[in-house]
Amino acid sequence: MPQHFHPAIAEIPADQWDALAGDQPCLSHAFLAALESSGCVAPGTGWMPQHAALWDGDRLLAAMPLYLKHHSYGEYVFDWAWADAYRRHGLDYYPKWLSALPFTPVPGLRVLGVDEASRRALIAGVIDHVRDSGASSLHVLFLTAEEAGWLAEAGLEIRHGVQFHWQNAGYRDFDDFLARLAQPKRKKIRQERRKVAEAGVTFRVLRGAAIGADDWAFFHACYCRTYAEHRSSPYLTLRFFEDFHRARPDACVLMIAERDGTPVAASLFLQDAEALYGRYWGATEFIPCLHFEACYYQAIDYAIQHRLARFEGGAQGEHKLSRGLEPVRTTSAHWIADPRFRDAVRRFLAQERDGVDGYLDELTEHLPFKRQDG
Structure with a gap:
């Protein structure tokens, strides 16, 4: 089953992409195509589309939005400190590979597929491609908990953050x-x-x-x-x-x-x-x-x-808590090519996850809803 990297989402049939992506508007072929057709996502803005796709003839088995990035703007999962650490050691952090919805911190699927086997095969091929490219890293942002589980098995480090969503x-x-x-x-x-x-x-x-x-x-x-x-x-x-x-x-x-x-x-x-x-x-x-x-x-x-069922209030903002939005955990996954930095990032993320757990506990104690006795 051949895997290809497409420099434009237009190369992938919209009906096949959307059949895998489901109803979420930010993951739709139309959303990604509009970003590219308008020039918002383009090599000149630091976003080089290289969408990964696994094919069986003309049938799309698995796909993921994928970009070669020359900066970290428009992502909402911050790795500026990692880039600075590379710079201080005389190494290049950019370009890096990114699977995300540009400028859009909406959680959801990132690796699309007809079944889990196809999705696993796609991500394995993407990791090989990233390694062969000589780039510093691969980052998959705002993914689902299920994806995080098998991306961790594939060698990616898991990072957590916090957003605020209103639940109906x-x-x-x-x-x-x-x-x-x-x-x-x-x-x-x-x-x-x-x-x-x-x-x-x-x-x-x-x-x-x-x-x-x-x-x-x-x-x-x-x-x-x-x-x-x-x-x-x-x-x-x-x-x-x-x-x-x-x-x-x-x-x-x-x-x-x-x-x-x-x-x-x-x-x-x-x-x-x-x-x-x-x-x-x-x-x-x-x-x-x-x-x-x-x-x-x-x-x-x-x-x-x-x-x-819910209203997602976007990135950050503790002020949302007092207005009825509740804290939820977000997840991203990161593969670092250099073993030395991979170990450093692993240690950092372990400490950060503990901090996020404590932060979520603290926020939950201050939810604005009436206390339920008994």
Whole structure:
């Protein structure tokens, strides 16, 4: 069964890729293709697509998104210290190999296949390819616990992190959700929502074909403003959002905040059958508590109304805990070519995992929900 490395996702038939990937929008052929067609993912931006695929004739048996990277931007699993250690020893950390969803810390499958044997065969071939390439390492980010198990068997080191997800406990409406919270947290959320309402802000929630060109233009301006405020450059172009929306319209949920009929902020979410995924937001002016309303409360309300199982709030942010999102463990896997650095990384990750375990325990003790007696 031949294995190939494709410099463009377009070389792999969309129907076969999506049959293995399932419904998750960020893993879809359309999402990855839009990143490439818009130029956001390209050698010139430090992302060189080399998607791995295992074939039986014209039938796709297994595949994984794979990139040769010349930096560590847009990953959300930080290895800058590892790169610095290589540099201080006179070695090159870049290029490295990365299996991930570019700019998108959404957990899920990374090694796709018709069965486990095909997936294992694919990853074995990828490791051989990485070794032969002379690159420093391979990194598989935000993968599933099942994948982590057999990637560890294949010699990859496992790393854990923390995200915050809201879980739908069958709430009837937003007030029912609030009723499950401890009184101080419930009061704080109501106060924050009241400030936004008293500022005269209302929301238009748009999905799929209801999102127009002007809506995308306004959203992208807000998105760019957020990066500018952090003295950074945006990763994604307006063309990317438009291309993806054209291919997967129902995956896009855009919430636009307005005051006196004028848009003042926008937040973008992606949706599948089970979950809502928080992605980007921005505002044209500061309005107290608008960020919380646009990025969390509107999303929770939407998830309840549409009976979605969870809302994933994106990377980082302990402030999400007091707003009803719960800590969850994330997982990545890492293969380091140099035996000396492999041992050092192994020791570091063992200590880091202990720290993550303690952090999760501490966060769990401070969940905002009412205590259950007995």
